[in-house]
Amino acid sequence: YGGGIGSCLATVTMIDCAVQSNQVVQTAWDQNVLGGGIGIREGRWQTSGSVISFNVANGILRSFNYGGGMYVDGGIHRFNNLLICRNSCTKVGGGQPIARYAGDGAYVFNTTNVVFQNCTFVNNTNQGLRSASNIVANSCILWGNGDDVTGDVSLAWCDVEDGDTGTNCISEDPLFVNPATFDFHLKSRAGHWTPGGWVLDVLTSPCIDTGDKRVNASLEPEPNRDRVNMGAYGGTYQASLSTLEPTLLLIQ
Numbered sequence: 001y002g003g004g005i006g007s008c009l010a011t012v013t014m015i016d017c018a019v020q021s022n023q024v025v026q027t028a029w030d031q032n033v034l035g036g037g038i039g040i041r042e043g044r045w046q047t048s049g050s051v052i053s054f055n056v057a058n059g060i061l062r063s064f065n066y067g068g069g070m071y072v073d074g075g076i077h078r079f080n081n082l083l084i085c086r087n088s089c090t091k092v093g094g095g096q097p098i099a100r101y102a103g104d105g106a107y108v109f110n111t112t113n114v115v116f117q118n119c120t121f122v123n124n125t126n127q128g129l130r131s132a133s134n135i136v137a138n139s140c141i142l143w144g145n146g147d148d149v150t151g152d153v154s155l156a157w158c159d160v161e162d163g164d165t166g167t168n169c170i171s172e173d174p175l176f177v178n179p180a181t182f183d184f185h186l187k188s189r190a191g192h193w194t195p196g197g198w199v200l201d202v203l204t205s206p207c208i209d210t211g212d213k214r215v216n217a218s219l220e221p222e223p224n225r226d227r228v229n230m231g232a233y234g235g236t237y238q239a240s241l242s243t244l245e246p247t248l249l250l251i252q
Contacts, residue, residue, distance in 0.1 A: 001024060001032075001034035001035045001039030001041075001071060002024070002034070002035045002037075002038055002039025002040075002071075003022035003023045003024040003035065003036045003037060003039075003055060003056075003057075004019040004020075004022035004036075004037045004038060004055065005019060005037070005038045005039070006035070006038075006039045006040075007038075007039070007040050007041070007043055007045070008041040008042065008043065009041065009042045009043045010043040010044075011043060011044045011045075012043065012044070012045045012046070013045075013046050013047075014045070014046070014047045014048075014050055015047070015048045015049060015050070016048070016049045016050060017047075017050040017051075018050065018051045018053075019037045019038055019050070019051070019052045019053075019055065019069075020037075020051065020052075020053050020054050020055070021053075021054045021055065022036055022037050022055045022056075023036050023055060023056040023057070023058050024036050024039070024056075024057050024058065025058045026058065026059045026065075032064045032065075032066070033057045033058060033059050033064065033065040033066070033089075034057065034065075034066050034067055034071040034073075035057065035066075035067045035070055035071030036055035036056045036057040036058070036067065036068045036069065036087060036088075036089075037052045037053075037055030037067075037068070037069045037070055037087060038052065038055075038067075038069070038070040038071070039067070039070070039071045040070070040071065040072045040073065040075060040077070041073045041074060041075070042073070042074040042075040043075045044075060044076050044077065045075070045077040045078070045079070046077070046078050046079075046080070047078075047079045047080055047081070047082055048080045048081050049080075049081050049236065050081070050082055050083075051082070051083045051085070052069040052070055052082060052083070052084045052085070052087065052105075052106075053069070053083070053084070053085040053086050053087065053182075054085075054086050054087065055068055055069050055087045055088075056068055056087070056088050056089070056090060057071075057088075057089045057090070058090055059089075059090065064102075065089040065090070065102070066089065066102050066103055066107040066109070067089070067102075067103045067106060067107035068087035068088045068089045068090075068103070068104040068105065068124065068125070069084045069087035069104070069105045069106050069124065070084070070105075070106045070107070071103070071106075071107050071109075072106070072107070072108045072109065072111065072114060073109045073110050073111070074109075074110045074111045075111055075113070075114075076111070076113040076114075077111075077113065077114045077115070078114075078115045078117065079114070079115065079116045079117065079119060080117045080118060080119075080235075081117070081118050081119065081232050081233070081234075081235065081236060082116070082119040082120070082232060083119070083120050083122075083184060083232040084105045084106055084119060084120065084121045084122075084124065084128075084129075085105075085120070085121075085122050085123055085124065085182070085184070086122075086123045086124065086125075087104050087105055087124050087125070088104045088124065088125035088126070089102065089103065089104050089125070089126065090125070102127060102130050102150075103127050103129070103130035103150075104124040104125045104126045104127050104128070104145070104146070105121045105124035105127065105128040105129055105145060106121070106128075106129050106130070107127075107130050107131070107132075108129075108130070108131040108132065108133055108135050109131075109132045109133065110132070110133060111133050111135075112133050112134045112135065114131075114133070114135040114136070115135070115136045115137075115138065116129070116135070116136070116137045116138070116140055117138050117139060117140075117215075118138070118139045118140065118211065118215075118228065118230070118231060118232060118233075118234040118235050118236075119137070119140045119141075119231075119232055120140065120141045120142075120143075120184055120231045120232040121140065121141070121142045121143075121145060121148065122141065122142075122143050122144050122145070122176075122179070122184060123144045123145065123179065124145045124146070125145075125146060126145070126146035126147065127145060127146060127147045127148075127150050128142045128145030128146075128147070128148045128149065129142060129148070129149055129150070129153060130149075130150040130151045131150075131151040131152050131153050132151055132152065133152060134152045134153075134154060135152070135153055135154070136153075136154045136156070137149070137153055137154070137155050137156070137158055138156045138157060138158070138211075138212050138215075139156075139157045139158065139211035139212045139215060139228060139229075139230050139231075139234055139235075140155075140158045140159075140230065140231070141158065141159045141174050141207060141230050141231040141232075142158060142159070142160045142161065142162075142164075143159065143160075143161045143173075143174055143176075144161065144179075145161075147162065148160050148161055148162040148164065149162065149164045154166065154167075155167065155169050156168060156169070156212060157169065157210065157211050157212040157213075157230065158170075158230065159171065159172060159174050159206070159207050159210075159230050159231075170206060170207075170210065172206040172207075173206075174186060174205055174206070174207045174230070174231065175187040175201075175203055175204070175205040175206070175207075176205075177192055177201070184231070184232065184233075185233055185238065185240055186205035186207055186208055186229060186231060186233070186240040187201035187202075187203050187204060187205050187240070188200075188201055188204050188205065188208055188240040188241050188242075188243060189201055189202070189203070189204045189243050190204070190223065190240075190241035190242060190243045190244070191240065191241045192240040192241075193233070193237075193238040193239070193240065198241070204243050205229075205240065207229055207230035207231055207234075208229045208230075208240055208241075208242060208243075209224070209225045209227045209228075209229065209242050210227075210229070210230055211227065211228035211229055211230045211234050211235070212228065213227055215228045215235060216228075216235070217235060219235055219236055219237060219239075220234070220235060220236065220237070220239035221237060221239065221241060222241075223241060223242045223244055224239065224241070224242050225242045
């Protein structure tokens with residue numbers, strides 16, 4: 001397990017990393033193929049500002065393929081500001097009908113102590129986020145996956161294309177800047193972040209200023225209306241700017 005990173009009973013802090021283009025491949029019948037990008041067993045993880053993309057859990061014959069991007073089995077974890085994109089679980093050979101594929105973006109098993117905070121699950125092949133335990137996704141965007149959310153996931157302040165229900169969730173086009181060039185910042189008439197400076201857009205994403213109002217928004221650039229955006233850049237210096245409504249002043 002863990003084509004890019006594998007950890008067991010470890011305490012890990014991952015900041016500003018890219019886990020890309022890794023794979024776990026089955027080498028014998030009845031093997032479990034777990035965590036193409038990251039495989040985690042127990043321990044404690046915390047992340048910030050990282051990308052997990054183009055990873056594969058690759059089965060060949062009779063296999064159980066879980067977590068193309070990441071597989072989590074037990075432990076206590078808080079995954080902040082992850083972009084989990086274009087990962088897959090696949091069966092590349094012929095043969096056995098009992099092969100299973102689950103959680104192309106992320107698969108969580110055997111723990112209820114997992115929070116995905118301000119993460120974006122996008123364009124994963126079949127399933128964005130799947131859990132066999134009750135976990136939390138807060139202020140996340142889950143869009144363009146075959147099935148955005150599967151299993152026991154408590155959603156709050158999320159944008160989910162499939163319309164899965166939760167607390168204060170929406171199902172509206174997040175208006176990413178340019179998915180074709182891997183730019184999943186949010187469009188804003190006030191400006192979205194680029195390495196060369198702020199760029200104004202014609203439209204403004206419905207995911208701006210609609211994240212969990214209890215989360216500290218002080219790291220977002222002004223104007224931010226003191227409320228985080230949804231998605232991987234919410235609550236960070238790359239958060240798209242809030243548009244300010246005009247104010248009418250009556251002078252007598």
